[in-house]
Ligand SMILES: [Co+2]
């Protein structure tokens with residue numbers, strides 16, 4: 001139990017990862033990060049989140065930067081600040097489950113290149129998908145942060161979250177993060193959840209809450225009052241909307257109280273002035289879907305998912321039926337045992353809901369992803385799935401109830417062979433592992449000296465492609 | 472004492488007044504308000520703030536709308552919602568002190584044309600400047616809200632604010648508003664202030680807090696927990712930054728709690744969708760100075776004042792000395808007995824501070840406004856002024872310590888004569904009273920049918936003139 005009711009709040013700033021991922025499609029380039037690192041490093045943050053999430057993908061896909069090089073240069077430029085990454089458990093930073101040997105090597109290389117704190121999560125909160133990564137972090141001597149993906153459903157009670165936290169601590173978690181990727185938390189729900197967690201576990205509790213509905217700063221305040229001492233904020237230049245509460249505001253909020261962060265507002269403001277200029281360069285990646293929007297508090301559907309669905313329905317000339325899809329989403333989610341809606345489950349649920357509406361008959365057509373999900377391919381759903389839907393989808397095929405990665409043979413050796421001399425390091429092999437085609441092209445381009453970052457579009461062109469993950 | 476710890480929070484939405492005043496230089500036109508009034512009227516707000524502040528000025532100066540007509544058409548379009556206005560005490564909506572007869576007639580006509588709630592304030596918190604207006608509101612049978620302009624200084628203690636509230640109630644105030652025009656309040660300062668006020672007075676306490684530093688929603692949450700049940704918010708389309716916390720966010724924050732506002736989020740979201748479209752039309756009036764900025768929490772200087780000073784110093788080729796001016800402001804403010812910084816005191820203090828820096832010698836040159844201030848022309852400063860500065864400014868001239876308006880002879884008759892047949896109603900005379908030249912031109916233009924609203928500039932042109940008041 002944490003009795004530190006009057007100790008300072010510690011701030012992890014996410015401007016170098018989640019801030020630009022949330023607001024400008026993960027496009028900030030390393031060249032725009034390095035000039036401000038000395039000032040960032042002098043602030044005294046608990047941590048800076050700098051890697052993982054969609055940044056790896058964006059580096060390889062759009063920026064033609066080696067993500068490992070970004071990590072080592074940030075490590076060098078930020079010698080005094082712990083660096084944090086976001087890791088999708090057994091999915092690492094890719095879009096499938098990897099064999100354990102890949103997970104182990106990935107974590108080892110990330111630790112070696114500079115990551116101090118690994119925030120590890122699984123979209124279904126299936127802790128078996130976190131096991132190998134957590135063990136690997138511990139083996140590397142780094143900080144393993146176990147994550148609770150927050151969602152709202154009849155089966156997600158306070159007790160299920162507390163039990164998950166206890167199990168994460170049993171797995172070696174050095175801290176627990178509440179990850180509210182959609183902005184579902186309300187201040188008083190946060191209060192209850194945090195008070196429970198602080199009571200239930202000895203390790204620090206972190207709050208990562210997106211400001212999508214305009215509630216995250218309120219949630220952080222109530223979290224702090226309930227005993228949380230670690231909040232994720234983002235420099236004001238990349239704060240609010242689908243990003244996070246601003247660092248400056250939260251620092252000011254606690255000034256002169258027992259929670260005082262002790263951070264220097266003038267220095268933070270200077271950093272903000274820098275990043276506001278940087279943000280202008282990326283104006284083409286701004287989107288109206290990143291602004292504050294209360295919808296998630298009405299329909300429990302994350303903003304990114306709503307805009308994706310709107311686009312899908314538009315393409316089918318069926319935008320007029322979008323409200324039917326919003327109504328169908330909770331039903332599909334119930335059928336699938338109430339998965340939290342985050343990559344990849346948000347796509348799985350959303351696409352099936354749209355299909356159920358468009359075909360005019362529920363589950364007349366069923367996506368391969370839903371089939372894979374019902375076969376146990378993503379792990380264990382939070383609750384029992386609907387038996388009839390399962391039968392329609394997979395008939396009498398056996399459901400795999402084991403840890404998904406137990407089905408996978410070691411694959412590092414194969415990956416090394418496949419990529420051959422294009423890989424100059426184990427890091428390169430792991431890049432290839434994350435993105436087979438894209439990674440190979442990247443390594444080839446690097447060898448041939450033909451890598452060209454995407455041009456930054458003119459602001460009027462309405463934004464470029466966005467990597468396919470949230471967080 | 473207010474024991475209503477578990478009663479619903481009531482929302483006053485300011486989108487039709489302070490929202491667009493704060494974010495698009497008070498430019499929203501009546502034609503963009505009326506189409507959404509039916510939906511606004513159905514929400515069940517405690518009130519809609521629709522008039523006063525800078526709207527009167529903007530109507531006459533830029534939009535060439537009759538402000539009285541705006542009021543009557545909003546009254547007609549919002550039959551079920553109390554309408555609120557912001558009134559600068561003895562200054563009404565103009566920029567000087569008016570004689571009592573003008574104040575009385577103005578309030579009577581405003582009440583008659585549709586204002587239900589009058590929020591009355593004075594920049595110096597000199598209650599003698601509120602007396603006549605408060606009495607006139609009571610005489611008209613309407614709701615008189617007495618206002619505390621919040622500031623931070625060695626002489627502004629909790630007890631001074633509580634005493635002010637008690638005196639406002641003695642003057643007949645039906646409720647008390649805390650007006651944090653600059654965004655100075657922090658959540659825990661709010662908590663203490665509101666708890667004190669709720670204990671000190673029987674009438675409801677309202678919180679009007681600008682989100683300039685990103686703290687207002689936090690302040691409102693703490694205010695509500697401390698017993699406040701009336702908060703000012705703004706539809707999300709015109710919320711945040713130098714405006715107010717978003718209505719939707721605050722409604723969502725309290726949903727399902729004893730504070731639940733009971734307002735319909737889906738309906739509020741539809742209103743937001745409407746106003747987001749409207750805001751696009753006024754893109755030219757957007758300014759980078761309206762975004763969230765923590766500076767006021769560092770230097771205690773309101774955002775609008777900082778940008779004005781930056782412009783002044785730039786014109787003098789002295790932008791490099793702006794930090795000296797920021798350092799000088801608190802000294803000038805101390806010399807002048809710690810006035811809150813709001814129109815007109817923000818200009819009085821800021822200009823003198825800039826002069827003190829530019830001339831290289833403090834009070835070598837002294838503005839006429841500072842002289843008038845030291846002669847007692849604006850009312851009584853919150854604390855004693857510096858005697859040496861006073862001597863330098865006004866020598867041995869006698870200081871008027873009476874109520875400023877006591878010096879003024881009745882002036883309605885003179886105004887009526889002066890404007891003659893250009894005025895078709897008492898409202899017209901009052902329009903002329905507010906703005907002698909501008910008002911006459913407006914009435915003449917109306918008679919001749921030559922009124923032309925300013926063209927809305929193209930967005931790239933970087934904004935038009937702004938009316939000279941905050942609030
Ligand atoms: Co995130």
Ligand SMILES: [Co+2]
Nearest residue numbers: 489652679942
């Ligand atoms: Co205001």
